[in-house]
Amino acid sequence: MLVPPRGIHRWDADSFATINQQSQEMKLTLVRHTSVDCKPNVCYGQTDVDVAHSFPQEAEKVRLQLEGTAFDAVFSSPLQRCSKLAAYCGYPQAINDKRLMELNFGDWEGIPWNEINDPNLDRWYLDWINTPTTNGESFAEQVERVKNFLGGLKATTHDQVLAFTHAGVIRATAVALGLIDIDLSFSDYSVEYGDIKSFDLP
Numbered sequence: 143m144l145v146p147p148r149g150i151h152r153w154d155a156d157s158f159a160t161i162n163q164q165s166q167e168m169k170l171t172l173v174r175h176t177s178v179d180c181k182p183n184v185c186y187g188q189t190d191v192d193v194a195h196s197f198p199q200e201a202e203k204v205r206l207q208l209e210g211t212a213f214d215a216v217f218s219s220p221l222q223r224c225s226k227l228a229a230y231c232g233y234p235q236a237i238n239d240k241r242l243m244e245l246n247f248g249d250w251e252g253i254p255w256n257e258i259n260d261p262n263l264d265r266w267y268l269d270w271i272n273t274p275t276t277n278g279e280s281f282a283e284q285v286e287r288v289k290n291f292l293g294g295l296k297a298t299t300h301d302q303v304l305a306f307t308h309a310g311v312i313r314a315t316a317v318a319l320g321l322i323d324i325d326l327s328f329s330d331y332s333v334e335y336g337d338i339k340s341f342d343l344p
Contacts, residue, residue, distance in 0.1 A: 168301060171340050178194055181254070184252065191223060197227075201336075208231055214303060215303050216228065218305065219240075
């Protein structure tokens with residue numbers, strides 16, 4: 143409840159409405175894509191893998207959870223595993239934004255993890271937060287681009303925003319908002335296929 147500042151006795155209704163609107167937090171709803179048509183243990187981040195055969199069943203569960211909420215703006219990672227889910231849920235015109243893409247694994251994209259022959263892989267395992275993948279990015283860099291996306295949202299007047307994205311982006315959002323320590327963002331913050339996470343943007 144918003145209380146008039148002390149010392150103001152005549153409260154203008156229009157002023158109250160304006161301040162109340164400014165005090166409201168934006169609600170950001172992030173949806174992870176459904177399971178993918180990809181062989182197990184393959185490194186894929188920005189590789190444009192397709193959705194699995196179970197897509198209709200998985201996508202329907204997501205659609206039902208989103209049903210009934212009116213969103214002011216809808217965004218999507220341009221990768222098809224996200225844009226297809228956005229379209230299924232009724233948002234074929236979702237705004238594609240590359241900042242919502244998964245971590246860029248660079249030269250390792252599309253290669254089984256146990257077949258990556260790169261000395262940088264050991265360095266990355268030791269410090270995946272700050273060490274970029276070869277010709278790709280680090281998780282810290284992903285967090286920064288997600289912060290850039292969030293900053294753009296805060297400059298708008300939207301109340302309800304929906305985005306179809308990836309697990310890394312959802313974890314990066316939690317880190318950017320101070321909800322979890324970056325070093326615990328994978329071990330202690332679960333994001334499953336088709337998960338929906340909501341955040342308040344101050």
